[in-house]
Amino acid sequence: MSLVFDTNMLIYMLEIIVGGLLVSVGVHFVPVGGAPAAMAQATGIGTGTVTLAAGSGLTGLLSAGLMMSVTDNIWPILATGAVGSMIMMDATMLTGDFIYSYAVGCPYASAKVNYDPITMFPQPPYVAPGTVGQGIPTVCFVSGTIGALLGGVGGAMIYYPCLQIGGNPAQAAIFAIGIFFVQAVIPSWNIQGTIEGFHDPKFKKWPLAFKASLVAGILLAIMTVLIQPLGVV
Amino acid sequence: MDAFGMGICAAAGALAFVAGASEDIDSDIGSQSNPNSQVQLAAQVGNPHRIYNKAIAGEPPSNALWCAVACLMAYVLIEGYHMPLLFAAVAGASLAALFDGVMSISAYLGRSASQARFNQWIYLDIIRYTTPSIMAHVWITSFCITLIAIIQVYVLTPHHPFPIPVIGLIWGITVGAIGSSVGDIHYGGEREFQWRLFGQGLNTMLSGQIVRKAEAGLRNSIDNAWFCAKFGGPCTGLGFGLTVFLDNWRTTVFDPVTQATYAIAMGCFFVLAMNLYNLYMEISARKKYGPYPGYKGDIAA
Numbered sequence: 001m002s003l004v005f006d007t008n009m010l011i012y013m014l015e016i017i018v019g020g021l022l023v024s025v026g027v028h029f030v031p032v033g034g035a036p037a038a039m040a041q042a043t044g045i046g047t048g049t050v051t052l053a054a055g056s057g058l059t060g061l062l063s064a065g066l067m068m069s070v071t072d073n074i075w076p077i078l079a080t081g082a083v084g085s086m087i088m089m090d091a092t093m094l095t096g097d098f099i100y101s102y103a104v105g106c107p108y109a110s111a112k113v114n115y116d117p118i119t120m121f122p123q124p125p126y127v128a129p130g131t132v133g134q135g136i137p138t139v140c141f142v143s144g145t146i147g148a149l150l151g152g153v154g155g156a157m158i159y160y161p162c163l164q165i166g167g168n169p170a171q172a173a174i175f176a177i178g179i180f181f182v183q184a185v186i187p188s189w190n191i192q193g194t195i196e197g198f199h200d201p202k203f204k205k206w207p208l209a210f211k212a213s214l215v216a217g218i219l220l221a222i223m224t225v226l227i228q229p230l231g232v233v
Numbered sequence: 234m235d236a237f238g239m240g241i242c243a244a245a246g247a248l249a250f251v252a253g254a255s256e257d258i259d260s261d262i263g264s265q266s267n268p269n270s271q272v273q274l275a276a277q278v279g280n281p282h283r284i285y286n287k288a289i290a291g292e293p294p295s296n297a298l299w300c301a302v303a304c305l306m307a308y309v310l311i312e313g314y315h316m317p318l319l320f321a322a323v324a325g326a327s328l329a330a331l332f333d334g335v336m337s338i339s340a341y342l343g344r345s346a347s348q349a350r351f352n353q354w355i356y357l358d359i360i361r362y363t364t365p366s367i368m369a370h371v372w373i374t375s376f377c378i379t380l381i382a383i384i385q386v387y388v389l390t391p392h393h394p395f396p397i398p399v400i401g402l403i404w405g406i407t408v409g410a411i412g413s414s415v416g417d418i419h420y421g422g423e424r425e426f427q428w429r430l431f432g433q434g435l436n437t438m439l440s441g442q443i444v445r446k447a448e449a450g451l452r453n454s455i456d457n458a459w460f461c462a463k464f465g466g467p468c469t470g471l472g473f474g475l476t477v478f479l480d481n482w483r484t485t486v487f488d489p490v491t492q493a494t495y496a497i498a499m500g501c502f503f504v505l506a507m508n509l510y511n512l513y514m515e516i517s518a519r520k521k522y523g524p525y526p527g528y529k530g531d532i533a534a
């Protein structure tokens with residue numbers, strides 16, 4: 001396949017950039033507590049940011065890939081990617097809370113706000129001494145769902161042009177995974193490992209990651225449209 | 234929707250349950266993920282121990298490697314040599330387990346040797362009887378995920394367009410992410426620190442003070458697997474099983490070509506239901522456990 005720069009190519013590049021930005025912003029919504037949360041020492045999910053964003057976003061990518069094999073319409077592809085991603089994230093948060101409730105035996109509490117912005121439940125009396133919260137309260141759960149939604153749409157939006165350019169699902173998927181990881185790592189530096197969700201003061205720093213992801217997205221989009229056609233035999 | 238498709242979809246969910254559980258127990262025996270920070274710290278604060286210490290990588294990348302290796306070998310055997318699907322999955326999982334064995338031993342030796350100045354020993358008996366357990370669990374995980382990938386690509390309709398190594402890679406990352414998020418809490422939040430007050434997370438002051446004595450003798454990683462297999466492992470399995478089953482179920486029941494809207498709406502319903510269930514659990518936990526005694530702030534519980 002020869003490389004032709006036309007309007008379609010610009011649209012593909014735009015989709016890769018916008019998809020990457022959605023992933024980047026979505027990561028800020030995911031409540032990750034890092035290693036401390038695995039010891040019930042901090043609020044959020046007990047793992048790393050990229051780990052969780054990638055886990056949910058790539059599950060969405062699998063759903064989107066399946067949908068794209070039967071239709072070219074972008075809307076169901078994006079929607080099914082988002083739903084697949086949200087299912088993974090919610091199943092993870094729900095079963096994680098099973099452990100907090102029934103094994104560690106603690107109520108869920110956020111240490112970043114005095115009252116949960118959604119349920120208005122008071123938080124400080126339920127924060128264990130010597131910790132900065134534990135579990136995944138409602139506001140974090142909803143925030144994680146929104147993050148997965150954005151990550152899933154972003155992943156599907158990156159995969160869509162990759163497949164349109166190269167026509168090879170395997171190659172497009174690997175490209176999408178690579179771009180996804182880059183766009184998930186950039187906000188991780190911004191939030192310094194842990195964040196509780198949209199109510200966390202660190203969330204206000206998202207424009208910084210947005211700018212960095214925009215630059216990375218442009219570079220990745222250029223490389224993608226240059227390299228993808230080479231794999232087609 | 235046909236009965237065969239539903240049966241296969243349920244089988245994929247069941248395989249995912251087993252894969253999730255074995256993945257978590259593998260990470261507990263090897264002390265691989267987030268709670269390993271405490272195991273690593275223990276020797277440095279004066280608590281040398283007999284816990285296996287194999288943080289090869291984060292759980293998602295390492296499981297992605299095992300599953301992709303297993304799926305790759307299965308793919309070569311199926312496509313290149315026309316081997317039976319089940320045999321190919323067994324061969325692939327065996328290769329992945331060997332990879333894991335090599336990396337586990339080198340990780341244990343390297344990490345323990347680097348802590349020699351803190352009086353941390355390398356126990357050859359621990360290597361001898363813990364490594365095969367780790368490899369066995371990795372075998373189960375990669376076998377189940379290879380079978381899930383095979384089901385998605387060759388059996389379920391519509392067939393998935395990705396080749397099975399890519400699906401194995403993605404499910405490997407996902408199962409690692411879930412194991413790291415769910416099962417680790419049982420190991421890190423409960424098992425490692427059983428001597429502190431029950432009903433709260435780890436007080437920062439107690440970092441590194443892990444339990445080193447077992448029900449009989451000194452605690453090792455097999456004891457940890459015995460404990461975590463009771464709840465942490467099944468919960469991880471439930472998380473991964475729900476992800477695989479619900480995601481496949483909605484596209485099996487509703488045809489993605491003609492009923493895409495229903496498939497998406499059903500997914501949204503699951504998401505909503507899980508949000509509400511979590512709210513119910515939060516309210517229930519707050520009522521049953523109550524606020525922490527000794528709280529002296531202004532905000533009433």
